[in-house]
Amino acid sequence: GENVEQHPSTLSVQEGDSAVIKCTYSDSASNYFPWYKQELGKGPQLIIDIRSNVGEKKDQRIAVTLNKTAKHFSLHITETQPEDSAVYFCAASQPGGYQKVTFGTGTKLQVIP
Amino acid sequence: SAVISQKPSRDICQRGTSLTIQCQVDSQVTMMFWYRQQPGQSLTLIATANQGSEATYESGFVIDKFPISRPNLTFSTLTVSNMSPEDSSIYLCSVETWTGSDEQFFGPGTRLTVL
Numbered sequence: 001g002e003n004v005e006q007h008p009s010t011l012s013v014q015e016g017d018s019a020v021i022k023c024t025y026s027d028s029a030s031n032y033f034p035w036y037k038q039e040l041g042k043g044p045q046l047i048i049d050i051r052s053n054v055g056e057k058k059d060q061r062i063a064v065t066l067n068k069t070a071k072h073f074s075l076h077i078t079e080t081q082p083e084d085s086a087v088y089f090c091a092a093s094q095p096g097g098y099q100k101v102t103f104g105t106g107t108k109l110q111v112i113p
Numbered sequence: 114s115a116v117i118s119q120k121p122s123r124d125i126c127q128r129g130t131s132l133t134i135q136c137q138v139d140s141q142v143t144m145m146f147w148y149r150q151q152p153g154q155s156l157t158l159i160a161t162a163n164q165g166s167e168a169t170y171e172s173g174f175v176i177d178k179f180p181i182s183r184p185n186l187t188f189s190t191l192t193v194s195n196m197s198p199e200d201s202s203i204y205l206c207s208v209e210t211w212t213g214s215d216e217q218f219f220g221p222g223t224r225l226t227v228l
Contacts, residue, residue, distance in 0.1 A: 032215040034216065043117075043205050043219035043220050043222045044156070046216060051215075100161075103156045104155065105154075
């Protein structure tokens with residue numbers, strides 16, 4: 001089955017700096033890569049996603065890049081703000097009768113004011 | 114997206130009892146999923162629930178322990194049976210808003226503590 005590795009497990013940045021979270025996946029058939037933000041006491045929130053036919057996608061301060069050859073993808077957050085502090089999960093999804101999503105281990109991001 | 118609610122939001126239960134968690138969506142969806150998230154950990158898929166058919170369970174999860182109902186396109190329940198302290202987790206439901214969209218949206222979760 002699919003295996004998704006995520007690094008780092010914790011990340012502290014100064015407000016205004018950039019944050020980068022990296023993930024690798026094992027199944028070359030995976031074709032959909034969402035990123036979720038989970039705040040304390042809440043369910044994960046989909047913040048951005050990318051499909052295998054695209055190399056990069058941007059939405060305001062967040063961007064995701066995908067390297068299919070190397071089987072890795074990354075989340076980039078620029079101009080970080082204290083409200084960006086949360087746990088971020090990457091995931092990979094395989095095509096099939098339903099989209100089974102495999103999650104990474106999570107990155108706890110702390111933005112220091 | 115979809116608005117998803119779960120009941121209860123949290124509960125403290127005694128060993129050996131069962132708890133049923135409800136998941137309600139504000140629109141009709143084909144696919145509903147149940148996940149478990151142990152403290153400080155990632156999400157693990159328990160099962161997929163389609164309306165009108167038996168739930169599909171992932172390796173390590175069985176129907177006798179986690180029976181699921183899906184009576185219509187907006188509602189599902191997950192029961193955690195014969196609970197032990199190891200079942201203490203956050204249980205999350207999610208939905209795929211339309212078939213083939215890939216995007217999953219999550220409910221707020223149910224925080225379960227088993228004593």
